[in-house]
Amino acid sequence: MAKLLLTAENFAFGPIGKLLNIADFLINSGHALIFVGYGTSLQLAKKFPFKEIYELDTDNPKSRNKLEKIISNSDVLISSMDIPSVIAAKRLSKLTIWIDCLFWFWDAIPDEVLNVDLYIRERSMNDDKNDKKFARLIKNLQSVGPIIGKIKKRKREQKVLISFGGGEASYWYKAGRDTNYPFIMTKILLNNVYWKKFDQIIVATNERIVKKLNINFPKTPFKFMCLPHESFLKEMTESKVILITPGLVTSEIAFYSRTPTIFLPASNNSQFFQIEEFRKRGLAPASVHLADFMPKLKLNGLHALKSMKAVLFQLREFENSPNIRLQVGKRINRLITNQSTWENKFVVNGKKFIDYQGGNGTQAAVKKITNFLNGLGF
Numbered sequence: 001m002a003k004l005l006l007t008a009e010n011f012a013f014g015p016i017g018k019l020l021n022i023a024d025f026l027i028n029s030g031h032a033l034i035f036v037g038y039g040t041s042l043q044l045a046k047k048f049p050f051k052e053i054y055e056l057d058t059d060n061p062k063s064r065n066k067l068e069k070i071i072s073n074s075d076v077l078i079s080s081m082d083i084p085s086v087i088a089a090k091r092l093s094k095l096t097i098w099i100d101c102l103f104w105f106w107d108a109i110p111d112e113v114l115n116v117d118l119y120i121r122e123r124s125m126n127d128d129k130n131d132k133k134f135a136r137l138i139k140n141l142q143s144v145g146p147i148i149g150k151i152k153k154r155k156r157e158q159k160v161l162i163s164f165g166g167g168e169a170s171y172w173y174k175a176g177r178d179t180n181y182p183f184i185m186t187k188i189l190l191n192n193v194y195w196k197k198f199d200q201i202i203v204a205t206n207e208r209i210v211k212k213l214n215i216n217f218p219k220t221p222f223k224f225m226c227l228p229h230e231s232f233l234k235e236m237t238e239s240k241v242i243l244i245t246p247g248l249v250t251s252e253i254a255f256y257s258r259t260p261t262i263f264l265p266a267s268n269n270s271q272f273f274q275i276e277e278f279r280k281r282g283l284a285p286a287s288v289h290l291a292d293f294m295p296k297l298k299l300n301g302l303h304a305l306k307s308m309k310a311v312l313f314q315l316r317e318f319e320n321s322p323n324i325r326l327q328v329g330k331r332i333n334r335l336i337t338n339q340s341t342w343e344n345k346f347v348v349n350g351k352k353f354i355d356y357q358g359g360n361g362t363q364a365a366v367k368k369i370t371n372f373l374n375g376l377g378f
Contacts, residue, residue: 002031002378005074006050007058009081010039012166012268013206017249018101018122019080020048020229021149025366031378036070036085040166040206047228058084059171068092075378078369079116087112095376097369101147101248103127105270106134107303115139118372120365122147123357124248125277142368145361146252146354149229153257154237159200161239162189162222163232164267165247167205173268175209178312181267182209183216184319189243192329193336195221202227202235233257241339243332246275246284255283255350256360260343262335263287265328267315269307272299282349285342286335290314293324 006023008015016037023033027049035042035050038057045053054070056063067088071077077089080099087110089096096116104127113119114134119141121127135141164182168175175182182205195201203213203222213224227235236242236250236259243262244250251274254261263284266272278284291297297314299307318324335342354360 002075002373003034003073004031004076004078005034005036005071005085006078007036007080007082007085008041008045009083010037010041010057010059011081011169011172012040012247013044014101014166014247014249014270015080015082015099016041016044016166017229018099018147019078020044021147021362022078022080022099022365022369023048023050024149024230025362026369029370031373034070034074036067037082039170040168043207043226044229057170058082058088064088076373083110083113086110086116090115097372099147099365102270103134104130105273105304106130109134109137118142118368120144120368122361122365124252125274144364144368145358146256147362147365148252148256148354148360149233149362151233151237151253151257151360154234156240157200157238158198159202159235159239160195160198161235161242161244162201162203163242163244163250164203164205164209164264165245165250167209167267169268172308173312176212179267179315180319181315182213184325185264186213186217186222188325188329189332190217190220190222192326193333198240204232204235241336241343246271246278246287248274251278251283252354256354258347258351260339260346261286261350262332263289264332265290265315265318266311269299269304269311272297272307272311281353282345283353285345285349286339288328288331288335290318290324290328292331293327294318 008019032051034052035045036054076095078097079085090112097118098116101122103121104125114137119138121143203224207226210224210226237257241260245267246263
């Protein structure tokens with residue numbers, strides 16, 4: 001039995017979502033699963049039955065000594081895109097496994113990550129460019145299909161799930177400071193969309209934003225919640241329609257579960273690239289993109305920090321434009337009203353996309369991890 005230390009980058013719910021999909025299969029493997037993390041990642045981790053959980057901001061240099069102590073007491077680190085933990089583990093000569101669901105996105109990959117003992121790359125967006133750039137440099141690169149997790153087919157109910165994802169990332173952008181996206185979008189959805197045909201409307205995002213939404217919108221038909229990962233999947237597969245920001249994790253689940261989906265405007269830079277790609281591939285027949293109403297951002301070739309800044313700047317312009325907010329609201333209402341005209345295309349094309357990538361890659365990823373551990377005698 002191995003003592004596995006799991007961590008995920010504190011960037012909304014994407015990295016932790018992928019990590020929990022894998023952890024869900026490892027939980028009964030006989031290995032001890034321990035988590036270390038902070039912020040939005042910690043919020044979901046606390047709702048999962050890890051043996052131990054440590055609250056620690058791995059990005060903060062002041063946490064270095066405590067992080068190294070935790071890592072030194074483990075056998076293997078499994079990191080979902082949390083670079084500082086990998087650097088620390090390498091410094092301590094600990095075995096490292098890297099889970100990467102944004103391989104296509106990186107303009108650079110640190111040497112410590114390139115040299116992890118097992119690098120699991122999720123196939124999703126077009127990553128040919130980075131495959132040529134980085135694949136030969138990676139010590140042990142293994143590819144799997146989208147890491148989606150366990151999805152049960154359920155009866156659809158007359159309800160809606162709206163998801164803003166994790167909504168923020170401490171060292172990148174914060175709701176209420178760098179962006180008001182969750183609050184502005186909630187206002188748009190309340191004022192411009194006809195909801196009376198639905199029995200329930202859940203708005204899911206992180207704990208801090210949920211608290212503010214409850215304060216800002218005390219009397220609404222919306223129920224604001226920070227859902228455990230398993231509960232989120234349940235709500236998705238039971239909903240008649242979902243409205244989501246184009247984050248990769250939730251989008252892949254929507255494609256795989258064949259849940260009719262309306263994509264809301266992107267709230268960060270990776271989502272901007274993803275909605276562009278989804279549209280090119282016919283995966284977003286019901287989508288609202290700020291480029292439909294405002295000058296299209298030119299982000300290709302920009303460093304991640306610069307592209308994030310550009311997206312946040314345009315979101316601020318969007319927030320300050322009543323006319324564009326009204327147009328966005330009307331578009332969303334039309335898509336909900338006319339769901340029958342686009343839902344079949346979404347379901348068919350989404351299934352083709354997941355199948356093309358190799359199907360649900362969670363078990364394949366877990367098998368690679370298990371074989372790796374077995375080979376080491378764990």
